[in-house]
Amino acid sequence: MSARLTRERMLDAIEAQVGLVRFALAGGGDSAAVDPTAPVPSCPEWTVHDLVTHLGAVNRWGGVTVRDGNPHERSRGLGDAMKSAPPASAGAAALADWYASQASGMLETFTETDVDAPTWTFGGPGPATFWLRRQLHETALHRWDLENALGGPSATTPLPEDVAVDTIDEFCAVMYPHKGSRGPLPVTIRLRAVLHAPEGLATGAEPVGATAPGALEWDLPGAEGAGEVEVSGSPESLALLLWGRVGADDAGLEISGDRAGLEAALEAGLSV
Incomplete structure (x- = not known):
């Protein structure tokens, strides 16, 4: 993609x-x-x-x-x-x-x-x-x-928001599916990026792998019958979480739902 x-x-x-x-x-x-x-x-x-x-x-x-x-x-x-x-x-x-x-x-x-x-x-x-x-x-x-x-x-130098949004998008739409030999996640992870810039992203910078056109939300599906967890935060914090650079306790993140399932998924290594 x-x-x-x-x-x-x-x-x-x-x-x-x-x-x-x-x-x-x-x-x-x-x-x-x-x-x-x-x-x-x-x-x-x-x-x-x-x-x-x-x-x-x-x-x-x-x-x-x-x-x-x-x-x-x-x-x-x-x-x-x-x-x-x-x-x-x-x-x-x-x-x-x-x-x-x-x-x-x-x-x-x-x-x-x-x-x-x-x-x-x-x-x-x-x-x-x-x-x-x-x-x-x-x-x-x-x-x-x-x-x-x-x-x-x-x-560390902050990532521009449009770049960080695309980091999330590439992970969810390209890199995570590429690592398809792993078992299913213990929880469905729903991600929502919250922009700092009030004007939003520039035209043409919208993600292509999000859950809906124009949305800044992505799903990583878990096993059948698994719980759900919602993780929202700055695009950079979400990107660093997905790539294992920060944990669920990062100050830039808000978590609701099955936190234990999220912790288990992170411990297993989403990007490995």
């Missing part, structure tokens, strides 16, 4: 997220050097070096997949991209330079490619816009991981 954010909006947002990753690796304006071996609490067993190496390689792979334009075969090179990263001992500056080179190639490809150009996607042949959307949310999520690792939750 395609995104409703325009190509220009997605490109601008990806570029902004890439810039924030580079800024964080430079110390975020602080004179203290970033330690590439620092742990990343939201990605257990990863260091900053592991996180950025993963993100840079995935950014590059997304660009290569679009550039190859083969709708029937997954592009190769993800492993080689990861191996090309400098070692952690080379320092954060070297890692930042390497990441910039991976991301710039992706952005160049996305800028030059028609969003309707055929390519391989997780669901088979699809348009190149799938990869703009996927790399936007991949980069935004791991940018949050990096900022949180280096400075804690208060140091």
